[in-house]
Amino acid sequence: xxxxxxxxxxxxxxxxxxxxxxxxxxxxxxxxxxxxxxxxxxxxxxxxxxxxxxxxxxxxxxxxxxxxxxxxxxxxxxxxxxxxxxxxxxxxxxxxxxxxxxxxxxxxxxxxxxxxxxxxxxxxxxxxxxxxxxxxxxxxxxxxxxxxxxxxxxxxxxxxxxxxxxxxxxxxxxxxxxxxxxxxxxxxxxxxxxxxxxxxxxxxxxxxxxxxxxxxxxxxxxxxxxxxxxxxxxxxxxxxxxxxxxxxxxxxxxxxxxxxxxxxxxxxxxxxxxxxxxxxxxxxxxxxxxxxxxxxxxxxxxxxxxxxxxxxxxxxxxxxxxxxxxxxxxxxx
Amino acid sequence: xxxxxxxxxxxxxxxxxxxxxxxxxxxxxxxxxxxxxxxxxxxxxxxxxxxxxxxxxxxxxxxxxxxxxxxxxxxxxxxxxxxxxxxxxxxxxxxxxxxxxxxxxxxxxxxxxxxxxxxxxxxxxxxxxxxxxxxxxxxxxxxxxxxxxxxxxxxxxxxxxxxxxxxxxxxxxxxxxxxxxxxxxxxxxxxxxxxxxxxxxxxxxxxxxxxxxxxxxxxxxxxxxxxx
Numbered sequence: 001x002x003x004x005x006x007x008x009x010x011x012x013x014x015x016x017x018x019x020x021x022x023x024x025x026x027x028x029x030x031x032x033x034x035x036x037x038x039x040x041x042x043x044x045x046x047x048x049x050x051x052x053x054x055x056x057x058x059x060x061x062x063x064x065x066x067x068x069x070x071x072x073x074x075x076x077x078x079x080x081x082x083x084x085x086x087x088x089x090x091x092x093x094x095x096x097x098x099x100x101x102x103x104x105x106x107x108x109x110x111x112x113x114x115x116x117x118x119x120x121x122x123x124x125x126x127x128x129x130x131x132x133x134x135x136x137x138x139x140x141x142x143x144x145x146x147x148x149x150x151x152x153x154x155x156x157x158x159x160x161x162x163x164x165x166x167x168x169x170x171x172x173x174x175x176x177x178x179x180x181x182x183x184x185x186x187x188x189x190x191x192x193x194x195x196x197x198x199x200x201x202x203x204x205x206x207x208x209x210x211x212x213x214x215x216x217x218x219x220x221x222x223x224x225x226x227x228x229x230x231x232x233x234x235x236x237x238x239x240x241x242x243x244x245x246x247x248x249x250x251x252x253x254x255x256x257x258x259x260x261x262x263x264x265x266x267x268x269x270x271x272x273x274x275x276x277x278x279x280x281x282x283x284x285x286x287x288x289x290x291x292x293x294x295x296x297x298x299x300x301x302x303x304x305x306x307x308x309x310x311x312x313x314x315x316x317x318x319x320x321x322x323x324x325x326x327x328x329x330x331x332x333x
Numbered sequence: 334x335x336x337x338x339x340x341x342x343x344x345x346x347x348x349x350x351x352x353x354x355x356x357x358x359x360x361x362x363x364x365x366x367x368x369x370x371x372x373x374x375x376x377x378x379x380x381x382x383x384x385x386x387x388x389x390x391x392x393x394x395x396x397x398x399x400x401x402x403x404x405x406x407x408x409x410x411x412x413x414x415x416x417x418x419x420x421x422x423x424x425x426x427x428x429x430x431x432x433x434x435x436x437x438x439x440x441x442x443x444x445x446x447x448x449x450x451x452x453x454x455x456x457x458x459x460x461x462x463x464x465x466x467x468x469x470x471x472x473x474x475x476x477x478x479x480x481x482x483x484x485x486x487x488x489x490x491x492x493x494x495x496x497x498x499x500x501x502x503x504x505x506x507x508x509x510x511x512x513x514x515x516x517x518x519x520x521x522x523x524x525x526x527x528x529x530x531x532x533x534x535x536x537x538x539x540x541x542x543x544x545x546x547x548x549x550x551x552x553x554x555x556x557x558x559x560x561x
Contacts, residue, residue: 102501114514118521140504 015123016260025122029082031208035199036089036254039192042182047097051188054104055092061108062088069117083122087111090130090254093189094247094294095137096147103144107133123260127301131255131294138294147185158185159245160290168229168237179244186291190247197244200253209257212269217252218243220277228285236285248280251293261301268307275307276300337462344466345473351516352474352523354467356442360434361475362512368491371479373427374434375472377416379465381438382447385409386464389452396453405448410439443471478515482506 043051066084070077079085088108095104111133119125125132138145148158159179163171178184180194190196204211225239242248247255256262256276263272276296283292348354351361357378364374388408389396396404417435420428428435438444447467452460483489486506488496505511 106503118518135510136505139508139510140506141501142504144501 015120024081025083026081028208029086031203031206032086032254033082033089035203035208036086036093036189036196038195038199039093039182039189040089042192042195043093043097043189046182046192047188050097053101054095054097054099054188055089057101057104058092058095058108059085059088061105062091062112065109065112066117069113070121073117073121075121078122081122084112087116087130087133089189090250091133093250094130094134094187096145096186097188098144098147100144103137103141107137109133110136125258125260126304127298128255128258128261131298131301134294135298147187156183156185158290159241160186160284163237163241163245164284164290167235168232169234171237171241172233174241176240176244179241184245186245187247187250190250191245193244193249196249196253200249203253203257209253210262210264210269212266213257213262213273214252216270216273217256217277217280218248218273220274221248221252221280222277224278224281228281242281242284246284246291247293251276251280251297255294255297256300258301261304263304263308263310265308265311268304268310271310272300272304272307275303337458340459340462341466344463344468344470346470348467349470349474350443350467351471352520354443354446356446357471358516359437360441361478361516362509364431364434365475365479365482365512365515366507367430367483367487367489368476368479370427370430371475371477372472373420373424374431375468375475377420377431377435378438378441378443378471379468380416381409381412382444382468382471383461383464384412385444386447386452386460387457388412389448390455390457390460393453401449401453402445405445405453406439409444409448413438443467478512478519481515482511486511 040055043055062084063079067077067079069075088111091107091111092104095107111129111131114136115127115129115132116122116125148161159171159174180197182192182194184191200209200214203209204214221243222239225236225242228236229238252273256273263269276299279296279299280292283289283295287295289295344350350356351358360374360378365371385405385408389405392404413436416438417428420431420435447463451463455463480490483491484495485503486508488494488500488502503511506515
């Protein structure tokens with residue numbers, strides 16, 4: 001036997017997503033970018049060059065970090081499939097337009113480096129990579145990450161801040177159209193909720209994301225916010241306020257649906273989304289942070305393997321039923 | 334003496350806790366917020382570990398094996414109380430900083446693990462060497478982690494500012510997630526280094542002794558750890 005092949009990998013190990021229907025990661029990424037585009041355009045309209053700066057820097061840093069990591073890890077370079085760009089863009093969407101350049105760079109580098117490449121690359125991460133970067137900078141530099149204190153010149157207000165500290169009555173007169181058009185303070189893209197909602201619908205219709213997750217996520221927010229609102233309308237804002245303020249829509253359609261961090265059967269997906277929606281409201285109402293959506297998504301990402309155990313069975317087999325032997329190979333019903 | 338040195342030095346790198354010996358993670362994660370508390374915690378553990386190893390090794394032939402764990406705990410608890418009172422008397426600020434984690438040394442897995450795995454089976458001088466080595470290794474690791482976390486998270490080292498002006502402290506490093514990040518990345522780096530050296534070794538070995546199966550990684554790992 002030759003000994004030169006000692007270090008060759010004997011078994012090919014690949015990571016999810018495994019679904020295949022002719023679609024490629026690259027095509028999915030293009031659809032996602034297209035869905036994010038309206039929100040990006042609106043963000044530019046609202047914040048001008050500073051939003052452009054944050055988005056460009058985040059995307060560029062994410063792609064460069066991925067390239068550097070892949071070179072070090074001797075992996076094939078995959079910047080052309082656009083996943084790093086999407087991670088960078090989603091991170092930028094969560095940052096305020098006033099974020100200094102080094103926060104953007106640290107956040108994007110951490111998102112790709114620690115959030116994704118440390119686990120092995122695209123599809124191997126347990127928690128949405130963009131959120132890892134966001135959480136790192138959010139916890140480390142709260143002053144720069146708080147749009148209410150860093151965007152003093154803005155005429156908008158942070159609706160969630162108002163709702164948290166001044167009660168439901170303070171935000172009762174904010175028209176829904178204002179929230180939908182992004183006339184609110186927060187992450188530069190995450191607050192363009194109307195545009196993101198349209199983009200998310202497009203993705204769900206194209207089959208890039210599964211409709212169950214965003215749907216149940218929003219239903220979770222709707223139900224828990226309605227319950228709180230009915231209990232005391234002067235303290236807790238209404239359900240539609242909570243859906244269309246902060247980053248709920250971005251979380252529901254774009255962050256919670258990342259392939260490697262979410263379950264893939266219908267019932268687990270529904271429960272996964274529902275838990276996320278309820279967590280958003282719990283954090284917003286009882287937590288110390290004004291916007292709970294990103295944290296809620298990180299939590300349900302970690303719970304996703306647990307949800308995936310519900311009615312689990314090997315791929316290609318039917319779920320185990322009473323009186324039938326386990327793991328029977330049949331066509332899926 | 335040779336054996337003494339061997340038992341002493343193994344704790345400094347080959348079995349350095351907590352990176353090689355994954356024990357005592359609770360204080361590692363909780364008290365390494367600064368280099369100073371890392372050193373303090375490490376020294377407290379070093380003191381308790383060396384003395385408990387010595388005492389347990391001395392009485393190892395008298396303890397009935399059924400109640401040995403209770404005996405080990407009693408011995409280490411006595412020593413920990415001594416350390417706690419000493420710290421309260423002489424290094425009060427450090428005592429306040431470490432808080433509950435000083436009494437918790439009693440249930441630190443390193444103390445019990447070394448007592449059970451080493452001190453209860455070996456003569457006194459080797460037990461002392463083992464305690465000193467592992468304790469020093471633990472102090473080194475805690476100081477290392479504490480330094481990284483303090484420099485990044487607060488911009489200081491042992492309380493002295495070391496970063497440039499206008500440095501924004503990376504606060505998450507002194508919070509709980511920072512401990513996991515630091516420990517995980519350090520472990521990853523150390524495992525990577527070990528893996529590389531094993532691969533290199535196996536490549537050299539394979540050149541000399543070609544085996545029937547071609548010598549895959551599984552064998553290489555086994556062979557590497559045998560040679561250790």
